[in-house]
Amino acid sequence: MSRILIVEDEKDIAELEKDYLELSGFEVEIVYDGTEGLEKALNEEFDLYILDLMLPGVDGFEICKRIRDVKDTPILLVSAKRDDIDKIRGLGLGADDYVTKPFSPSELVARVKAHLARYDRLIGSQAQKNEVIQIRGLKIDRTARRVWVNGEEKQFTTKEFDLLTFLAMNPNHVFTKEELFRNIWDMESVGDIATVTVHIKKIREKIELDTSKPQYIETIWGVGYRFRI
Numbered sequence: 001m002s003r004i005l006i007v008e009d010e011k012d013i014a015e016l017e018k019d020y021l022e023l024s025g026f027e028v029e030i031v032y033d034g035t036e037g038l039e040k041a042l043n044e045e046f047d048l049y050i051l052d053l054m055l056p057g058v059d060g061f062e063i064c065k066r067i068r069d070v071k072d073t074p075i076l077l078v079s080a081k082r083d084d085i086d087k088i089r090g091l092g093l094g095a096d097d098y099v100t101k102p103f104s105p106s107e108l109v110a111r112v113k114a115h116l117a118r119y120d121r122l123i124g125s126q127a128q129k130n131e132v133i134q135i136r137g138l139k140i141d142r143t144a145r146r147v148w149v150n151g152e153e154k155q156f157t158t159k160e161f162d163l164l165t166f167l168a169m170n171p172n173h174v175f176t177k178e179e180l181f182r183n184i185w186d187m188e189s190v191g192d193i194a195t196v197t198v199h200i201k202k203i204r205e206k207i208e209l210d211t212s213k214p215q216y217i218e219t220i221w222g223v224g225y226r227f228r229i
Contacts, residue, residue: 002047002116003027007037007063008078009055013101017050020105021112034058041067042151043137048116050108053079053086061093066151068094070139074115078103133168135229138207138216140165147207154206159184163196164203167217167227176224200225
């Protein structure tokens with residue numbers, strides 16, 4: 001069942017969209033605030049987004065841009081604005097469609113189905129899909145060797161990326177510094193394993209909201225480190 005996120009501050013319109021989409025077999029969530037909608041869009045997985053442009057907090061243009069920075073998922077913009085400049089801007093930011101209010105709910109459902117079908121064909125035609133690890137607000141693209149935190153791309157050195165990926169691929173496992181040194185630097189414990197501590201510190205500065213209270217890489221005192229999920 002395809003999952004759809006509606007970000008719309010007009011509750012009557014949002015509920016109407018939800019009813020018609022659910023009758024067509026979709027799972028639908030509604031958020032009435034742009035800031036909350038952006039957070040949910042970036043941290044959870046949906047198959048399609050329906051975004052109003054005029055929202056409290058963050059507007060639909062910004063949400064569209066931030067989603068498109070990290071996801072190829074179909075995006076439909078909905079607005080009472082009929083100006084071509086808004087349509088051009090929205091489509092330029094990566095939206096797949098622009099629907100002007102008032103609109104027929106049946107038309108909206110038809111457009112949703114068409115974009116999902118098109119996206120499924122596109123994904124199905126790809127010879128190879130990137131290997132992606134996504135844990136809460138952290139997204140690691142192993143194939144492209146890129147990392148995003150809450151939708152913002154962060155730059156990592158080769159060893160920082162390798163260390164982060166290794167830990168994320170082995171969640172809830174406690175590794176000693178010696179084990180991490182062997183796995184990432186491909187060496188026996190010859191040399192200064194303090195480099196592990198240095199790299200962990202740098203990684204935390206890039207992925208943690210509060211390095212004193214890490215939500216991803218935990219220090220297990222007297223033992224080593226663990227990636228928490």
